[in-house]
Amino acid sequence: MSNNYDHYTMVIQWSEEDNAYIVTVPELPGCITHGSTYEEAVSQGRDAIESWIDARRASGRTIPAPGSRVLVVQ
Template sequence: MTSKYEMIIYWSEQDQSYIVEVPELPGCMADGNSYQEAVRNAEQVINEWIETAKELGRSIPEPKGRLLYA
């Protein structure tokens, strides 16, 4: 399943891996040794984040898609 949440992907020299942050889902992050692995891991973590939020009765933000910057 491909999510529609924005992902910020960058290389971390300190961690020697790609890091993915999902700003619309607080605390939702993943990493991977390759760009593709990091994105796959992020998709899995997004799904787990949503499942956990549902189980806890918390609201799940609607994906906004691309954020606009001024």
């Protein structure tokens, strides 16, 4: 199976409360992580997507297809 990890949408938002960038992946329920810098958040997001998909694949469950990519800058 091909590696489509980079085709999933990462939503990255700064959280004053957490003093970190929070990363969510809308196509993958419960796939969430964070980073203290934007770059770290992107890296952690990629790792979270890979781990989420690997765990889902290992359990024999369906893996949602990547959605469309949207960039929102705030």
